[in-house]
Amino acid sequence: MDIPLDQILIQTINGIVTGMILALVASGLTLIFGIMDVVNFAHGELLMLGAYVGVVTLGLTGNFWLALASATVLIGIFGALMYVVTLRPLLGRDPLTTILATFGMSLVLQNYALWQFGAVSRKISEPIVGHFNLFHLDYPWYRVAVALISAAIIGGFWLFLKFGTWGIWIRATTQDRVMAQAMGIPVPWVLAGVFAIGSGMAAASGVLFGPFGGVDATMGLNWILRAFIVVVVGGMGSLAGSVLAAILISLLEAYASLWVSPSQAIIVSFVVLILTLLVRPTGLFVATPK
């Protein structure tokens, strides 16, 4: 089958756009795993709740950017509280307990959203409505903007991790929690802060994705599954690895959907996951195992 070049280019752009949102979701997940070895099954629900905060704020103010900011901040605070209440008492115990706790939280949050907002999908309208001509397509500027905003958030976060005091505290705590404490780093606050940042990033992706797929109580499930694949393929706990893996997997899915339907194209990410686990279980983009 002959695929025209313009189709490939369009799918490349689509893949990068989805990849950047996925990277935003996976960054928070990998960060939380890296620092406290907690696999947060409620991460997708934080994304979903963030999208709903976006819907509500947008309804009240009509301002998308305010909705994005308030969802990030509110869900960030909510994530930190969730960590303090449900996870902190379990740290250091069998990992199964934290898995069950976060899984339980995800069920609670999903059902809360269903009860509060109903089963009908809500829509977030695009803040940027223009299109530009991409070959035979009218391509929405908003999609490009989403990729750029996601990249800016991840880039800003990387700078914060690299140069900020809190960034150094987070990295030191990730490498050696006990020694970080002995150096006077307030580790309990750092852990809560990391949960807040990860949750805020999930909420931001929920709002950004809202205009594409609508907002409903189960939207987190879709993302969390792919984000887990990304985190494993990129190397658990590696931020750069997650970003690269998110883009790789999204591009492969986008190309695959040239031949098969998009719902079948998801199979590609599972193939990548299985191959990674077989060939390089520590992750494709990690130089040395942690």
Added chain:
Amino acid sequence: MMSASVTIAEGGDPLLQTRGEPLLAVAGIHTHYGKSHILHGVSLEVGRGEVVGLLGRNGVGKSTTLKAIAGLVHPTAGEVVFEGRSIGRLASHRVARLGIGYVPEDRRIFPLLTVLENLRTGLDRHGVDKAKRAELLDKVYAYFPILAERRNQRGGTLSGGEQQMLAIARAMTLEPKIVLLDEPTEGLMPRMVSQIAQIVGALHNEGVAVLLVEQNVPLTLKASRRVYFIEKGEVRHHAMASELHVDDPVIHQYLGV
């Protein structure tokens, strides 16, 4: 027991430097690790600016004593008092901020952080402004010029001796009143060992107290004012370092050398 007994009674131990309040007083602490009872009532004192050695065979509880002081292990009984304040139940990050620097046996520098970032873990704290940070950094670089040269290198790529210097320098960034040094010369070349001895001397000259756990007896006797001997989780003997020599029967008794 051979010479002075170890008590923390009022009026102080006759071997102690000052009759006033000690900087650090450990009184009868017990620790447990799971079901094993590690420390069986360790008591010791360190005066302000005093260098005190802690000697004993492997596995007698020397490192655990330091960890208990640093707040990394919480005593199940007994008290740790620092500047008149009980710190035995305090979280270790709060203990560190009171001015207790901890240099663990295996150095435990942050391997993926650069030398400068390792130092920033101690420098970037509340109440230390930019000028003060620069001043502290200059000070540790003056002590350890090699760290200034390697400031942008990852900690994990340094040699063993350099990592030890970084671990000590990192503790110094906390402006400690006492540094807990756990076997700083272990596995180092002789040249490095003498450098560590100089650093202990320099800390002492600056008025920083040092609690030194060592296997190197000559170094400990030379650097310390007093030494405690620990055996089976208890302090069994206590003496002025100047009154001991490497071949002393006491040394043979507690260290088997």
